[in-house]
Amino acid sequence: xxxxxxxxxxxxxxxxxxxxxxxxxxxxxxxxxxxxxxxxxxxxxxxxxxxxxxxxxxxxxxxxxxxxxxxxxxxxxxxxxxxxxxxxxxxxxxxxxxxxxxxxxxxxxxxxxxxxxxxxxxxxxxxxxxx
Amino acid sequence: xxxxxxxxxxxxxxxxxxxxxxxxxxxxxxxxxxxxxxxxxxxxxxxxxxxxxxxxxxxxxxxxxxxxxxxxxxxxxxxxxxxxxxxxxxxxxxxxxxxxxxxxxxxxxxxxxxxxxxxxxxxxxxxxxxxxxxxxxxxxxxxxxxxxxxxxxxxxxxxxxxxxxxxxxxxxxxxxxxxxxxxxxxxxxxxxxxxxxxxxxxxxxxxxxxxxxxxxxxxxxxxxxxxxxxxxxxxxxxxxxxxxxxxxxxxxxxxxxxxxxxxxxxxxxxxxxxxxxxxxxxxxxxxxxxxxxxxxxxxxxxxxxxxxxxxxxxxxxxxxxxxxxxxxxxxxxxxxxxxxxxxxxxxxxxxxxxxxxxxxxxxxxxxxxxxxxxxxxxxxxxxxxxxxxxxxxxxxxxxxxxx
Numbered sequence: 001x002x003x004x005x006x007x008x009x010x011x012x013x014x015x016x017x018x019x020x021x022x023x024x025x026x027x028x029x030x031x032x033x034x035x036x037x038x039x040x041x042x043x044x045x046x047x048x049x050x051x052x053x054x055x056x057x058x059x060x061x062x063x064x065x066x067x068x069x070x071x072x073x074x075x076x077x078x079x080x081x082x083x084x085x086x087x088x089x090x091x092x093x094x095x096x097x098x099x100x101x102x103x104x105x106x107x108x109x110x111x112x113x114x115x116x117x118x119x120x121x122x123x124x125x126x127x128x129x130x131x
Numbered sequence: 132x133x134x135x136x137x138x139x140x141x142x143x144x145x146x147x148x149x150x151x152x153x154x155x156x157x158x159x160x161x162x163x164x165x166x167x168x169x170x171x172x173x174x175x176x177x178x179x180x181x182x183x184x185x186x187x188x189x190x191x192x193x194x195x196x197x198x199x200x201x202x203x204x205x206x207x208x209x210x211x212x213x214x215x216x217x218x219x220x221x222x223x224x225x226x227x228x229x230x231x232x233x234x235x236x237x238x239x240x241x242x243x244x245x246x247x248x249x250x251x252x253x254x255x256x257x258x259x260x261x262x263x264x265x266x267x268x269x270x271x272x273x274x275x276x277x278x279x280x281x282x283x284x285x286x287x288x289x290x291x292x293x294x295x296x297x298x299x300x301x302x303x304x305x306x307x308x309x310x311x312x313x314x315x316x317x318x319x320x321x322x323x324x325x326x327x328x329x330x331x332x333x334x335x336x337x338x339x340x341x342x343x344x345x346x347x348x349x350x351x352x353x354x355x356x357x358x359x360x361x362x363x364x365x366x367x368x369x370x371x372x373x374x375x376x377x378x379x380x381x382x383x384x385x386x387x388x389x390x391x392x393x394x395x396x397x398x399x400x401x402x403x404x405x406x407x408x409x410x411x412x413x414x415x416x417x418x419x420x421x422x423x424x425x426x427x428x429x430x431x432x433x434x435x436x437x438x439x440x441x442x443x444x445x446x447x448x449x450x451x452x453x454x455x456x457x458x459x460x461x462x463x464x465x466x467x468x469x470x471x472x473x474x475x476x477x478x479x480x481x482x483x484x485x486x487x488x489x490x491x492x493x494x495x496x497x498x499x500x501x502x503x504x505x506x507x508x509x510x511x512x513x514x515x516x517x518x519x520x521x522x523x524x525x526x527x528x529x530x531x532x533x534x
Contacts, residue, residue: 011263012250012254012272014168015168015176015264016246018172019245020242022176027389033223039225047227049229050292050293063298065301069304076312080315083312086316090322090323093326093474094478097475112464119460123457130452
């Protein structure tokens with residue numbers, strides 16, 4: 001019964017349903033406590049203002065952000081795609097290299113070498129620097 | 132006395148399906164499966180939440196000892212009942228939401244943070260017969276699901292409409308995505324040796340723990356995992372001294388409890404993954420069942436992570452990003468190709484590697500690890516490879532003139 005392929009994914013779905021139900025249930029329980037007046041609910045304008053170190057609120061979330069967040073996101077996308085290609089290669093590596101020898105290794109070495117050139121370029125250009 | 136996987140366990144998950152099936156009439160196999168799945172999921176999640184509650188006590192108590200103070204000791208013997216007191220306080224506390232906040236996004240963020248953390252457990256093999264989903268892509272599932280917490284943290288920061296929360300969330304996203312790459316690359320070495328993405332195959336492929344065979348991969352994975360759960364050496368998300376409290380600044384009541392439940396659950400879950408990948412999972416010595424070995428190893432890793440947290444100070448944001456992209460990325464490529472070359476050299480015609488050959492690989496890899504770590508530390512210590520130098524701050528000139 002446990003070895004059926006699709007039942008494993010059905011189990012994950014059941015687990016996900018329970019995993020969603022428990023935190024949502026806790027939120028609902030908290031709301032019920034507030035309705036039953038066990039949990040206090042007494043909002044006022046100061047309490048519902050945004051936290052600002054004891055001052056009145058100066059500015060909200062629409063502040064300017066440094067460009068470096070964007071460049072790090074770009075670098076992340078490049079190297080995360082590399083990871084996507086590395087996983088199937090790694091999973092099949094033992095069997096493939098037993099059959100084809102070091103060719104399997106050299107192929108991936110060429111692919112990674114191209115990316116490493118880009119990585120060194122980004123380093124030299126200062127894109128990996130935070131400040 | 133051999134280091135092996137035990138078939139016998141304390142709780143065989145398959146017997147629960149069989150028990151429910153025996154209660155139902157014939158032909159309702161699928162119903163027994165579904166009900167059994169719900170029962171098991173409920174048991175596992177509750178066990179996990181309870182052990183997280185115990186873990187919060189353990190962490191505070193142990194940190195107290197590390198810092199030469201007592202820690203929580205009022206409620207119950209040695210303060211064991213402290214988590215219950217915390218929960219009662221948090222659930223009865225007023226739950227405020229700022230007027231400007233994006234109410235739905237802010238409310239759903241704790242759920243989005245907690246659910247992926249829990250979902251990882253669905254594929255962890257606790258024992259030979261005690262696992263929920265026996266996925267053949269287990270480790271990809273783990274890496275994919277854990278990366279959702281980036282979205283949850285950004286939702287929390289955006290939803291609370293607070294600039295400290297937003298800044299913490301932005302820095303958190305930058306750090307989490309940066310450490311996702313070395314985390315996945317650290318796993319590639321394990322996959323190369325075991326030849327499978329399934330977690331139970333990875334356990335079977337460890338006649339000696341991969342911690343000994345590829346220490347570099349272990350170091351990379353532990354560093355990246357502790358960054359992913361934003362523990363102290365890599366804590367940029369909360370950064371109490373800089374950001375108020377980071378993404379959870381505006382949270383209170385049960386939503387705050389859920390955020391911290393997810394945050395305290397992360398060390399437990401990551402320790403389980405580290406045990407499966409690098410410490411041989413349920414493998415152990417004969418009379419003690421595999422599940423006990425799994426728990427003992429998880430506890431050892433949890434304590435080691437706690438020790439790291441208590442010992443090291445928090446790094447600066449530029450040091451953290453530099454360490455991910457310059458240090459860990461290069462180290463993980465070294466690790467992958469060292470393992471790949473060794474696999475090509477040592478394997479026989481069928482692709483199998485014996486335990487004796489793994490010991491030789493271990494000796495080579497320890498030498499490579501020490502050399503690579505020393506070289507990386509030297510390279511990151513000096514700044515010759517960068518063309519642009521950071522200009523000195525105006526304050527430095529001011530002090531120079533004052534002299």
